[in-house]
Amino acid sequence: MSSTEAPVLSCEGVELSFGGLKALKGITFSVQPGEILGLVGPNGSGKTTTVNVSTGFYRPNAGRVRLFGEDITGIKPDRIARRGVARTFQNLALFKGMSVLDNILIGRHIHMRPSALGTLFYWWWAQREELAQRRVVEDVIEFMQLQDIRDEPVEVIPLGLQKRVELARALVSEPKLLILDEPMAGMNQEEKEYIARFILDAREERGVTILIIEHHMDVVTAICDRAIVLCNGEIIAQGEPRAAIAEPAVIKAYLGERAARRVGMGDAA
Amino acid sequence: MFYRRSGIRHTRYQSERQLFPLGFDRFLILSVLAVLLAAPFLFDRLYVTGYLLPWLIWSSAALGLNLLMGGAGQVHLGYGAVMAMGAYGSVHLMRFGAPLELAMIAGGLISASVGIIFGAAALRVKGIYLAMATLAMQSIVDFVISQTPAISGGALATLQAPPARFLGISLSGERETYYFALLVCAVITLFMLNVRRTSFGRALAAIREKDYAAEILGISTLRYKLMAFWVSSFIGGVVGSVLAICYLRAVSPDQFHLDLSIQILAMVIVGGLGSVLGPFFGAALVLFAPILINNALGSAFSTFGMTVPIDLRAHLPLVAYGALVIGFLLYEPYGLAKIYSNVRTYLLVWPFRHAQR
Numbered sequence: 113m114s115s116t117e118a119p120v121l122s123c124e125g126v127e128l129s130f131g132g133l134k135a136l137k138g139i140t141f142s143v144q145p146g147e148i149l150g151l152v153g154p155n156g157s158g159k160t161t162t163v164n165v166s167t168g169f170y171r172p173n174a175g176r177v178r179l180f181g182e183d184i185t186g187i188k189p190d191r192i193a194r195r196g197v198a199r200t201f202q203n204l205a206l207f208k209g210m211s212v213l214d215n216i217l218i219g220r221h222i223h224m225r226p227s228a229l230g231t232l233f234y235w236w237w238a239q240r241e242e243l244a245q246r247r248v249v250e251d252v253i254e255f256m257q258l259q260d261i262r263d264e265p266v267e268v269i270p271l272g273l274q275k276r277v278e279l280a281r282a283l284v285s286e287p288k289l290l291i292l293d294e295p296m297a298g299m300n301q302e303e304k305e306y307i308a309r310f311i312l313d314a315r316e317e318r319g320v321t322i323l324i325i326e327h328h329m330d331v332v333t334a335i336c337d338r339a340i341v342l343c344n345g346e347i348i349a350q351g352e353p354r355a356a357i358a359e360p361a362v363i364k365a366y367l368g369e370r371a372a373r374r375v376g377m378g379d380a381a
Numbered sequence: 382m383f384y385r386r387s388g389i390r391h392t393r394y395q396s397e398r399q400l401f402p403l404g405f406d407r408f409l410i411l412s413v414l415a416v417l418l419a420a421p422f423l424f425d426r427l428y429v430t431g432y433l434l435p436w437l438i439w440s441s442a443a444l445g446l447n448l449l450m451g452g453a454g455q456v457h458l459g460y461g462a463v464m465a466m467g468a469y470g471s472v473h474l475m476r477f478g479a480p481l482e483l484a485m486i487a488g489g490l491i492s493a494s495v496g497i498i499f500g501a502a503a504l505r506v507k508g509i510y511l512a513m514a515t516l517a518m519q520s521i522v523d524f525v526i527s528q529t530p531a532i533s534g535g536a537l538a539t540l541q542a543p544p545a546r547f548l549g550i551s552l553s554g555e556r557e558t559y560y561f562a563l564l565v566c567a568v569i570t571l572f573m574l575n576v577r578r579t580s581f582g583r584a585l586a587a588i589r590e591k592d593y594a595a596e597i598l599g600i601s602t603l604r605y606k607l608m609a610f611w612v613s614s615f616i617g618g619v620v621g622s623v624l625a626i627c628y629l630r631a632v633s634p635d636q637f638h639l640d641l642s643i644q645i646l647a648m649v650i651v652g653g654l655g656s657v658l659g660p661f662f663g664a665a666l667v668l669f670a671p672i673l674i675n676n677a678l679g680s681a682f683s684t685f686g687m688t689v690p691i692d693l694r695a696h697l698p699l700v701a702y703g704a705l706v707i708g709f710l711l712y713e714p715y716g717l718a719k720i721y722s723n724v725r726t727y728l729l730v731w732p733f734r735h736a737q738r
């Protein structure tokens with residue numbers, strides 16, 4: 113961290129094309145320390161791509177990405193993770209065949225010193241570290257209320273819980289910036305409220321800054337401090353969530369020209 | 382039924398993470414170990430040196446390959462070449478007067494360092510290309526060994542392994558040799574068991590399952606794939622030297638050709654990718670099934686009074702064993718170990734049938 117004033121993450125004029133398709137057309141925004149920033153937009157607007165660029169999966173064609181003021185453009189994801197970024201994926205990315213506990217333990221990777229010799233001499237070498245890390249993991253398991261399923265293979269538990277395990281895995285690495293890609297997709301109202309609660313608590317208790325992609329507008333307006341609206345790889349609105357998603361350009365993007373005009377007339381009347 | 386889980390209450394993480402939390406599993410392991418330890422006194426020496434010894438050595442090799450294939454999900458078709466480097470390296474060192482302990486480790490290091498060079502080149506590609514790259518490694522190593530008189534003594538030459546001593550005990554006797562192979566196998570097995578409960582093993586499993594998710598958790602995929610190559614090749618080299626010194630006692634280039642690589646690959650697949658038990662099952666099946674099939678066919682042919690060309694009889698076991706590999710790939714990709722674990726699960730939840738595990 114260079115200074116407390118530096119934004120946690122900032123994208124400056126980020127552009128990215130896939131072949132002929134311009135997925136991002138010069139995106140500029142920043143995530144401030146301690147905030148929950150919502151990233152919304154219609155399908156295919158470039159939200160996931162923005163996150164992929166920010167976490168090193170894609171190298172932008174133009175523009176820069178900074179983390180705590182330091183340029184991280186083109187740095188590999190594993191290096192970015194070590195600088196305090198964790199994320200979840202839109203389509204679950206849990207490690208099949210492993211228990212919930214082991215999945216979450218992998219989240220502690222950057223805090224451990226894995227080695228083959230340590231593995232061979234487990235009892236004298238790796239065990240103490242494993243047990244120390246286990247305590248941290250158990251804290252998060254408790255925080256996320258996953259105690260009952262910690263020994264289940266991760267592929268047999270319901271989708272809602274799998275999403276929660278993935279969130280736990282990201283949290284356990286003690287990130288400074290947590291990026292969530294649709295953590296509530298496919299959930300019912302109750303599960304959504306649980307996750308929303310966890311997100312708010314994570315910021316409160318752990319002081320993480322959060323960038324969240326979410327389609328549920330009620331959630332965005334409820335938990336986000338600010339929102340950014342993307343459409344066709346451009347930012348079309350940003351600011352206080354309620355205000356941002358009510359802007360005419362946003363309504364037009366979501367509902368089309370005619371609907372937007374109708375809503376606009378309604379307002380005028 | 383046998384596997385009673387009720388009444389086991391872990392009060393410490395340590396006891397929960399032990400290798401065999403269930404009493405019956407511990408009992409089974411200890412029984413098998415006891416039999417293996419007593420084997421030279423229980424069984425005929427023909428069985429011990431003709432069956433148990435190769436079984437232990439081939440199982441050790443399959444365990445090493447399984448770390449790479451089952452653990453990290455990387456194909457390797459040149460494991461025989463890896464073993465060859467360890468074998469030749471250690472035999473040469475011992476001929477120069479190095480003690481076995483040192484020669485063995487050095488053999489492992491030679492395999493690991495050459496293996497990792499090929500690995501680094503090969504890991505730029507995935508899947509079928511990686512398979513081809515490791516196959517190329519097999520051919521190159523074969524070629525270099527047989528065409529360099531300084532290494533092999535000539536393409537058709539055999540190189541005698543000098544008499545070895547391990548920790549002061551001479552390995553010229555059959556019993557000593559057997560116990561030495563058992564010790565090496567036990568150490569490798571313990572390592573493989575521990576892999577599953579350390580951050581090292583989890584990192585390998587993570588890149589095998591979802592490399593992108595592993596990366597954003599701070600796991601450098603290239604680094605861990607290379608580590609897997611390194612460790613796996615090291616084990617291959619050590620086992621290669623054990624094979625040369627304890628079993629073959631004289632090395633020649635043709636012992637480490639593609640046949641050996643395929644044989645060990647088959648053991649890993651038939652036994653069970655990623656399982657520690659698997660390689661033992663796989664090695665037993667691949668080593669002994671051809672013999673059994675041959676005997677069975679022989680008696681069947683003679684009872685029915687058929688005369689079968691000797692050629693065909695020699696090749697039938699190979700055909701059967703090819704069919705076996707294909708059968709496993711199709712019907713039980715996780716091999717014999719999975720069948721064992723299904724039985725175990727069945728007994729674990731008996732008389733119920735629908736518990737997950």
Ligand SMILES: Nc1ncnc2c1ncn2[C@@H]1O[C@H](COP(=O)(O)OP(=O)(O)OP(=O)(O)O)[C@@H](O)[C@H]1O
Binds near residue numbers: 161202
């Ligand atoms: N790897 C890729 N190769 C080619 N095109 C891609 C790739 N990833 C994304 N795209 C395209 O880039 C555009 C933006 O995709 P992105 O996944 O960022 O959208 P999104 O806002 O996350 O949408 P959704 O709400 O459906 O998740 C889309 O048109 C998509 O088809």
Ligand SMILES: [Mg+2]
Binds near residue numbers: 160161202
């Ligand atoms: Mg998306």
